[in-house]
Amino acid sequence: MSIALVMALSLTACAEKAPEQAAPVTASAEQKPEEQSATAEKSAETRVVKDAYGDVTIPAKPQRVAAIYQEDFMMALGVKPIVQWYHPAWGKQDYLGLDVPEFDITGSMEALLQAAPDLIIVDGGADAEKYEQYSKVAPTYKLPDELRNDTTGRLKKIADLLGIPEKADEVIKNYEQKMADAKAKLQQAVGNETVAVIRLNVGNKPTLALFGDGNVYTGMLYKELGLQPYAAAKNQETHVVLTEEAIPAIDADHIILFPSNGTWDSPENKESLKILETPIWQSVSAVKKGQVYKMDRTHWQSGALLANMKKVDDLVKTFVK
Numbered sequence: 001m002s003i004a005l006v007m008a009l010s011l012t013a014c015a016e017k018a019p020e021q022a023a024p025v026t027a028s029a030e031q032k033p034e035e036q037s038a039t040a041e042k043s044a045e046t047r048v049v050k051d052a053y054g055d056v057t058i059p060a061k062p063q064r065v066a067a068i069y070q071e072d073f074m075m076a077l078g079v080k081p082i083v084q085w086y087h088p089a090w091g092k093q094d095y096l097g098l099d100v101p102e103f104d105i106t107g108s109m110e111a112l113l114q115a116a117p118d119l120i121i122v123d124g125g126a127d128a129e130k131y132e133q134y135s136k137v138a139p140t141y142k143l144p145d146e147l148r149n150d151t152t153g154r155l156k157k158i159a160d161l162l163g164i165p166e167k168a169d170e171v172i173k174n175y176e177q178k179m180a181d182a183k184a185k186l187q188q189a190v191g192n193e194t195v196a197v198i199r200l201n202v203g204n205k206p207t208l209a210l211f212g213d214g215n216v217y218t219g220m221l222y223k224e225l226g227l228q229p230y231a232a233a234k235n236q237e238t239h240v241v242l243t244e245e246a247i248p249a250i251d252a253d254h255i256i257l258f259p260s261n262g263t264w265d266s267p268e269n270k271e272s273l274k275i276l277e278t279p280i281w282q283s284v285s286a287v288k289k290g291q292v293y294k295m296d297r298t299h300w301q302s303g304a305l306l307a308n309m310k311k312v313d314d315l316v317k318t319f320v321k
Helices: 002-044 071-076 110-115 128-135 151-161 165-190 272-277 305-319
Strands: 046-051 054-059 065-067 084-086 102-104 119-122 140-142 194-201 207-211 239-241 254-259 292-294
Touching: 046 140, 054 140, 065 071, 071 151, 071 305, 102 110, 119 128, 119 151, 128 140, 151 165, 151 305, 165 305, 194 272
Parallel strands: 065 119, 084 102, 119 140, 194 254, 254 292
Antiparallel strands: 046 054, 194 207, 207 239
């Protein structure tokens, strides 16, 4: 009887203990779908994109974006950047009217760190070393080099990185319509007369630089608006600094002129502007004809979408009577 009683008590204890052991297993099974859902939700918050340096994990919907020298495209898409590109020798893109902190690309990363971006977008101006510095601040994407002279292509790529690819379509439609309208007007007003774009490089030793028909800032005059480039500007991807001998030989029918920094009225440019009073410059054909047009540096020294549209406004105002 004693043995039977011990066995009975033992079975009772096992029966009471079994549910306690089973409970954690059941609970774990119920929580697993929730854990999977949380993981899936977390994965949806980021995505992997590939740039020149490899795979980059970026936010699916970035909220604080620093687009270094690409602020124009962000504004065109209706997104305000958290900092604005600045260079001591070139200034910043004043035409955007941004009221955000400046980021001096020649200085430290401190201003960028303080801005706390969740995504940084850079272009070919950032080499591998600079890219690594940016990447330590936030996930960084370098735009493909082939988009350097592709305004609408850059807009599409940036819209995709911002998680708003659909917004690019309407912006591009308006842009292309504006280009087409302006092209028709300029073709009628200017015809086959040649146009040269020259930058006055201000500073201690001012120089004049002729921009090529493939220049990222001004190539759109020829490729998108159909204007005829001055002969020396043809097949030139960047720009060339003109020698004193080359200046009098400029025989373009029209000259677009802008300073490298500041404005035409900036006190610091007063000495540099004297180059335009020299006999060498005064001997240029377009100068004699009064067909030199002074433009605002801030958007002429940019190849971005809003800048290009402002150039179109300048050209139509200048040539279409």
